[in-house]
Amino acid sequence: MRGRTRVNHPPEVAVAADNRPLVAPIYQSVKFAFDSVEEALRAERGERPGFSYTRRANPTSRQLERLLAELQGRDDCIACGSGVAAVAASLLALARAGDHVLGFVETYGPSRQLLQGLLGRFGVAHTLLTIEDDAGIGRVLAARPTRLVYFESPTNPLNRIADLAAITRAAHAHGALTVLDNTLAGFHNHGQYGIDVFVHSLTKYAAGHGDVLGGAIIARQELADRIRRDAVNLGAVLDPHAAFLVLRGMRTYYLRYEAQAASALAVATFLAGHPAVARVHYPGLPDHARHALARAQMHDFGAVVTFDLALDADGVRSFVDALEFFAIGPSLGSVESLVLPPELLRPRGLSAEQAAASGIGPATVRLSIGIEDPADLIADLDAALPR
Ligand SMILES: *Cc1c(COP(=O)(O)O)cnc(C)c1O
Numbered sequence: 001m002r003g004r005t006r007v008n009h010p011p012e013v014a015v016a017a018d019n020r021p022l023v024a025p026i027y028q029s030v031k032f033a034f035d036s037v038e039e040a041l042r043a044e045r046g047e048r049p050g051f052s053y054t055r056r057a058n059p060t061s062r063q064l065e066r067l068l069a070e071l072q073g074r075d076d077c078i079a080c081g082s083g084v085a086a087v088a089a090s091l092l093a094l095a096r097a098g099d100h101v102l103g104f105v106e107t108y109g110p111s112r113q114l115l116q117g118l119l120g121r122f123g124v125a126h127t128l129l130t131i132e133d134d135a136g137i138g139r140v141l142a143a144r145p146t147r148l149v150y151f152e153s154p155t156n157p158l159n160r161i162a163d164l165a166a167i168t169r170a171a172h173a174h175g176a177l178t179v180l181d182n183t184l185a186g187f188h189n190h191g192q193y194g195i196d197v198f199v200h201s202l203t204k205y206a207a208g209h210g211d212v213l214g215g216a217i218i219a220r221q222e223l224a225d226r227i228r229r230d231a232v233n234l235g236a237v238l239d240p241h242a243a244f245l246v247l248r249g250m251r252t253y254y255l256r257y258e259a260q261a262a263s264a265l266a267v268a269t270f271l272a273g274h275p276a277v278a279r280v281h282y283p284g285l286p287d288h289a290r291h292a293l294a295r296a297q298m299h300d301f302g303a304v305v306t307f308d309l310a311l312d313a314d315g316v317r318s319f320v321d322a323l324e325f326f327a328i329g330p331s332l333g334s335v336e337s338l339v340l341p342p343e344l345l346r347p348r349g350l351s352a353e354q355a356a357a358s359g360i361g362p363a364t365v366r367l368s369i370g371i372e373d374p375a376d377l378i379a380d381l382d383a384a385l386p387r
Pocket residue numbers: 082083084085108152156181183184200201202203204213214215331
């Protein structure tokens with residue numbers, strides 16, 4: 001074999017089946033070959049296991065999918081290139097022209113824009129309610145055939161809590177599927193409810209380190225098979241190198257989530273006692289409007305702490321600028337703490353009435369609590385707040 005050929009047919013290094021690496025390798029290969037046409041065709045027909053093309057399946061991505069499906073308590077998972085890709089693939093796979101989707105003013109902005117824009121252009125109508133309007137949800141579902149109820153809990157950024165039992169019961173009574181964006185609650189929460197489809201941004205708690213984008217769709221087999229066909233054709237798949245990074249992040253998922261949630265509760269408690277803070281929105285606090293429901297539904301309450309300052313616009317701006325350990329930036333759930341001022345939280349594409357119903361005010365600030373020492377975070381907040 002000459003050099004030009006050799007570099008394209010490098011020597012193979014076989015690893016025996018009883019000599020496994022402790023960390024599974026990254027299968028950074030788009031193509032998988034068979035030794036004969038017959039075996040390739042058998043794999044194609046599903047008569048033997050095998051991979052062919054990474055857009056359809058890849059061993060590293062598959063390991064992540066199996067892990068996440070098990071943690072969330074469903075049959076299967078489709079790993080996607082981002083959280084928004086997971087949302088878009090789910091919506092496009094499950095809705096068709098003429099359908100109606102029930103969404104909410106609190107829905108994550110880009111997901112809401114998919115409902116209002118893309119799905120609208122393909123003839124899918126939607127209604128937006130507020131997530132705590134259980135009576136309204138029942139009324140809309142009774143009045144109008146609805147394909148999907150698309151929602152989040154806790155919502156971002158206000159940490160409103162959906163009544164999962166009430167929503168799944170009402171949806172199923174009226175033949176609608178429930179799709180829950182479970183990013184803020186995480187894989188260890190909400191599996192016990194009759195949610196049909198979970199979507200997650202893996203960019204947040206799963207990857208955990210702010211260095212990789214990813215998304216996941218998790219559902220029972222029949223729904224997952226349906227969604228996978230469309231997701232693969234949309235090309236919204238996760239790259240195996242990104243899947244490896246998310247798998248590495250998942251090794252410390254519980255440790256990080258629990259530590260961040262404990263620090264978030266400490267921060268929320270501190271803020272609730274400060275005279276410059278008008279109101280704290282954290283479901284772990286006893287005076288949260290749906291604290292009892294959150295306790296019943298969730299093991300812990302996440303790392304997002306949102307609050308309204310009792311300050312004018314200049315005061316809010318000075319507070320955010322004065323913080324030392326909270327970077328001003330989007331996203332949440334990573335190891336580092338973050339802050340977003342009201343100007344960057346304001347929902348876009350809502351009527352004035354809907355924007356008011358979303359609860360985000362001119363002095364609303366969102367924190368994402370990382371794994372720094374909570375005493376340092378509280379001291380930082382204390383120093384930045386006026387006395
Ligand atoms: C961040 C986020 C998304 C989008 O995820 P990306 O990975 O950034 O595409 C969707 N839903 C929620 C609730 C999020 O916080």
